[in-house]
Amino acid sequence: MALVHFAEFKRVNSERITVNNAMIALLAGSRLASHTLTLTEGSDRFLPEIFPRVDDIDRFNLVTDRAKELLDDADQHVAAVSVPYGLSIHEDFVITVIEMLRSSGTPVPVPGKRKLGPATMHEALFNATGHSYSATSLELFHVLREMRNSQIHEGGRANPRLLKQLATMSANAAGLWQRIVLEPHTSAVAGGRVSFSVGHLYLVFAVTKSLAREVNFALQAHWPRQVWGALLIRDYEVESSKARNSSSWRRSLVGFARLDYAPLGLRESEIEAAARASGAWTAPSWA
Numbered sequence: 001m002a003l004v005h006f007a008e009f010k011r012v013n014s015e016r017i018t019v020n021n022a023m024i025a026l027l028a029g030s031r032l033a034s035h036t037l038t039l040t041e042g043s044d045r046f047l048p049e050i051f052p053r054v055d056d057i058d059r060f061n062l063v064t065d066r067a068k069e070l071l072d073d074a075d076q077h078v079a080a081v082s083v084p085y086g087l088s089i090h091e092d093f094v095i096t097v098i099e100m101l102r103s104s105g106t107p108v109p110v111p112g113k114r115k116l117g118p119a120t121m122h123e124a125l126f127n128a129t130g131h132s133y134s135a136t137s138l139e140l141f142h143v144l145r146e147m148r149n150s151q152i153h154e155g156g157r158a159n160p161r162l163l164k165q166l167a168t169m170s171a172n173a174a175g176l177w178q179r180i181v182l183e184p185h186t187s188a189v190a191g192g193r194v195s196f197s198v199g200h201l202y203l204v205f206a207v208t209k210s211l212a213r214e215v216n217f218a219l220q221a222h223w224p225r226q227v228w229g230a231l232l233i234r235d236y237e238v239e240s241s242k243a244r245n246s247s248s249w250r251r252s253l254v255g256f257a258r259l260d261y262a263p264l265g266l267r268e269s270e271i272e273a274a275a276r277a278s279g280a281w282t283a284p285s286w287a
Contacts, residue, residue, distance in 0.1 A: 084148045087204060139165075180206055
């Protein structure tokens, strides 16, 4: 099924790619640095003496062997920082979409008496739109979320919710975890503490990408075409520099709809109606 590239969806995709690339760059950088330090292995000189032109090297004022030990152990720390970062981008996207649903007239009640937040947002959105979602992706999202919560709110100690989720993980979720992380899901906790690895970073981006697509499909099936038309005009107006009521504005809008909003198959008459309803097109003739 094709995706509608409305502004919020394009933004979360772009941010996810940016963060993924940045975190991989940090990982690669730490490994490159560690490899470089093999050239000075055994030296009793400090790094600022050996690499005086490297910015801020004085903050890493260690001899080669000790610095290499820290760099070789950097993966778990980068992952511990990256997992919350990746989750936060996705969480902001889902909450934003829920606000859009409510603004368009769709009630989005939260299950039970709970508050709207990362623990309830997907279920609330999918229930409101009647979308049948991937239980595996959502299960893994909640496990990663509790890993994040344990790291941030429990000083790294695995909270009871995380321990229960790991103990009762479905076979499908455990299998996907193994394929992406390359470790069993039980390795997420060691000695009662959360144990992050680079594989968890890859899992975060895989799971949030899957769930963001699910949100996109849910909106496609739920929102009336008039709502999509209004979003089309909103997005086009942000990107277009062409003069309103001009033939170039109209042609460019139709092309924009056929590209970013292609799965909806909006007819030109619907595009015109949306442009007029928004006040962006006021000329008597559309041609």
